[in-house]
Amino acid sequence: MSTDPAPHGALNLALLRDRNDTAVLRAVRAAADSGTSRVELAARTGLTAQAISKITARLLDEGLLTEAGRERVAGRSGKPRTLLRLVPGSRCALGVEIGRRDLRLLRVDLTGTVTALAEAPTDPGGEPGPTLDLIAAAVRDLTADSAPGHVLGLGVACPGPLDTRDGVLHQVTGMPSWHGLHLREALASRTGLPVLVEKNTTAGVLGGLGPDNRAFVYLGDGLGAGLVLGGHVQRGARTNAGEFGHQCIDPAGPPCACGARGCLEAVCLDALRAGRTADAATALAIGVANLVRLLDVEEVVLGGAALLADPAPYEAAIRAELGDRLPDPHWQHVTLSRATGLAVPRGAAGLALARLFG
Numbered sequence: 001m002s003t004d005p006a007p008h009g010a011l012n013l014a015l016l017r018d019r020n021d022t023a024v025l026r027a028v029r030a031a032a033d034s035g036t037s038r039v040e041l042a043a044r045t046g047l048t049a050q051a052i053s054k055i056t057a058r059l060l061d062e063g064l065l066t067e068a069g070r071e072r073v074a075g076r077s078g079k080p081r082t083l084l085r086l087v088p089g090s091r092c093a094l095g096v097e098i099g100r101r102d103l104r105l106l107r108v109d110l111t112g113t114v115t116a117l118a119e120a121p122t123d124p125g126g127e128p129g130p131t132l133d134l135i136a137a138a139v140r141d142l143t144a145d146s147a148p149g150h151v152l153g154l155g156v157a158c159p160g161p162l163d164t165r166d167g168v169l170h171q172v173t174g175m176p177s178w179h180g181l182h183l184r185e186a187l188a189s190r191t192g193l194p195v196l197v198e199k200n201t202t203a204g205v206l207g208g209l210g211p212d213n214r215a216f217v218y219l220g221d222g223l224g225a226g227l228v229l230g231g232h233v234q235r236g237a238r239t240n241a242g243e244f245g246h247q248c249i250d251p252a253g254p255p256c257a258c259g260a261r262g263c264l265e266a267v268c269l270d271a272l273r274a275g276r277t278a279d280a281a282t283a284l285a286i287g288v289a290n291l292v293r294l295l296d297v298e299e300v301v302l303g304g305a306a307l308l309a310d311p312a313p314y315e316a317a318i319r320a321e322l323g324d325r326l327p328d329p330h331w332q333h334v335t336l337s338r339a340t341g342l343a344v345p346r347g348a349a350g351l352a353l354a355r356l357f358g
């Protein structure tokens with residue numbers, strides 16, 4: 001599966017000199033602990049033995065790979081093949097989720113394993129400066145023991161609307177003083193790192209593996225969806241696809257923070273504030289069934305702090321709604337799964353890992 005995590009504007013940040021290096025690194029990562037030989041790498045990537053030899057020499061020299069023992073190939077004579085493995089700690093990447101109430105920053109190694117985590121409250125109603133300073137300080141803490149140049153970058157997941165291509169925020173609901181902020185520039189200048197900005201929901205759908213057609217539905221202090229269709233992440237014309245929470249489900253419904261009325265997000269959050277979880281679940285289930293009918297996804301991953309705090313009512317309501325609304329629910333089977341609590345910042349860190357792995 002290819003989910004193409006790098007947004008258009010990030011492609012020029014690619015760290016390696018050509019796509020062949022990326023293909024080799026991806027193949028070594030896929031082999032994981034068992035390691036892989038140069039012969040296998042040539043077979044997997046379609047590159048010549050000579051090209052593999054040059055590329056692996058370079059990656060060994062850069063410390064990204066290590067030679068890790070030898071294997072004998074059954075039924076073949078000759079000298080055993082040297083195995084190559086990724087060195088997980090040779091580089092790291094950072095991902096931060098900026099929420100309306102708190103932020104979570106984590107560090108991952110080259111396998112995507114979380115190696116450090118920091119959390120702090122935020123003040124969405126205030127000016128962004130103090131929150132950005134807080135992120136920069138946490139970045140310094142989490143990378144204090146990293147060699148210069150070994151931090152691949154900082155992926156930033158933020159509520160939308162925003163433009164991934166230039167990293168500018170646009171009328172983010174509930175964060176009025178952040179409107180027009182050049183978030184990418186602001187954090188790049190504070191940290192000195194390459195910065196990649198993504199909507200929280202899109203980061204969430206990239207924060208885990210799954211089938212080629214899936215949606216990540218996020219109910220936290222907002223509501224949205226990230227989409228992978230046909231194996232590719234979907235961002236839309238202005239990188240703003242997935243404003244799932246602002247579909248109108250009741251024209252006479254409660255006012256929404258976006259300025260409209262009766263948005264699914266407003267209905268869900270109103271119900272949650274009043275302690276009516278069942279009503280929030282019923283509303284969300286209608287939205288999820290609409291989404292499944294529109295896009296024919298095969299998996300819906302449920303995430304976000306509000307939902308994960310009490311997922312059972314949402315799952316039951318969604319299953320019931322899908323059972324009622326899909327013409328043939330057995331044929332159009334939809335897997336419901338729960339995201340981990342760190343799916344969004346992990347997906348953000350994955351944007352920085354993509355500088356190496358594509």
Ligand SMILES: [Zn+2]
Pocket residue numbers: 245246256257258259260261263265266
């Ligand atoms: Zn709205």
